[in-house]
Amino acid sequence: MSQDWQQLNTAIIKLLKEARQRVLTKMQDPLTVAEKSNRKDLVTNVDRANEKFLIAGIREIDPTAQVLGEEGFGDELTSLDGRVWIVDPIDGTMNFVKQQDNFAIMIGIYQDGVGQLGYIYDVMNDVLYHGGPQLGGVWADDRQLAAPADIALADGLIGASGPLVIHDVAHMQEIIHVSSGMRVLGSAGIEMINIMNGKTLGYISHLKPWDIAAGQVLLNELGVQVSTIDGKPLDMLSSNLVLVATKKAQRDILRIEEDDVSL
């Protein structure tokens, strides 16, 4: 790893630790909750304040980079040229509001469209997952993670987002039927953590760039596949129907998709 990336990593970890402390403090006070597109799509004062805090910190660390933030305090991105930071200030806002648990702060760093570093901070458990090609591995705090076992769809649990299952998008019910079972956690970041820890073999969800930017870097580094549901690379400027899976499970799921001529 070059000196530059090492320094960047140290600065990001410091920034994220501060961000976590601020979130914990703000959680002591009543939240201001607003609806975005519908009653299940929420934003709170803490999401907004945390994004502002993170982006101000990123501008100090890396003044010439572009920053994409979910709540709109970053840049309007039209390309992935140069260094791009992608920020989700609170991933799992519904969990944050309803459970005060099971949410994450996430940052992914890309260089000319290629993932370099990823950070998923499990706030309530105080574990920071970080790594990527520039660090040569993935760590949960100081503990380096081993690659999860490459198990087939039939041999493990799969995470999914509720609406995909309810509407049976992309043969979700068939995929779940073939798997050992489904789990729905309500935070893409916490789902990624479970995959990194080998608790689930994959995850399927409609995701925006900030939902998957960090996870894609971390999971690729651990040999887990991240693609669209039909096996193509993600478009990191748009939303994607994302399939995250072990190599074997990805093969099994793509086969289920291909077998359906109506797709």
Ligand code: IPD
């Ligand atoms: C959401 C969560 C959720 C996923 C949604 C995301 P947010 O992120 O990750 O699990 O199903 O698609 O939008 O809005 O809470 O940051």
Ligand code: CA
């Ligand atoms: Ca949101």
Ligand code: CA
């Ligand atoms: Ca999110």
Ligand code: CA
């Ligand atoms: Ca969010």
